[in-house]
Amino acid sequence: MRIEERDLARDPALAGILALPGYRGMPERGIVLHVQAFDWNCPQHITPRFTEAEISASLAPMMARLEALETENAALRAGIAAPPGGVPKGVPAEAPVEAPVEAPVEAPVEAPEPAPAG
Template sequence: MDYRQRRRIKVWGKAEYVEGDSALIERLRIPGYPAKVERAILFHVEALSENCSQHIPIRYSATEVEAMMAPLVARIEELEQKFVGE
């Protein structure tokens, strides 16, 4: 889910647990990865769907909201000072 870009992809399929297939494990092994790989899970994708962005809300982090609000907060403080001084 990408809330900022309002994108979502749904993936339907089945997972297959594989153990004891040394040829497959070797094909999937990452060169230089130090752990011993003993099993794998293969995902068989059967369908994909990109959803309409209409129903995905845009979400912002607290830092992003603070940055967007900073000019408004500054303007409010400016106006408060102006009216308090009168």
């Protein structure tokens, strides 16, 4: 932090900011603080709410589930690795694909020609 003293006779804008409405006295000097860094999360003033043991106990079920999912994921990845010249394990062989059957198209019906006037 840097501190700067200002003569308010030379800085009327700052004098106006520092003046108190309804107060007869006029400020003569002002001090400007230049903050160069600030730490809201200063550990000196943060009270720990939980111990490491309490947090570990709370996270144990989630960590066990994560480990089970990672094991399952590894097994699934190993299972889809195709053996040489074959179909991957656990993947059913493809059934032959039949050509789609198209519905028959009906011939358009033509409207009768109008009778001659007369």
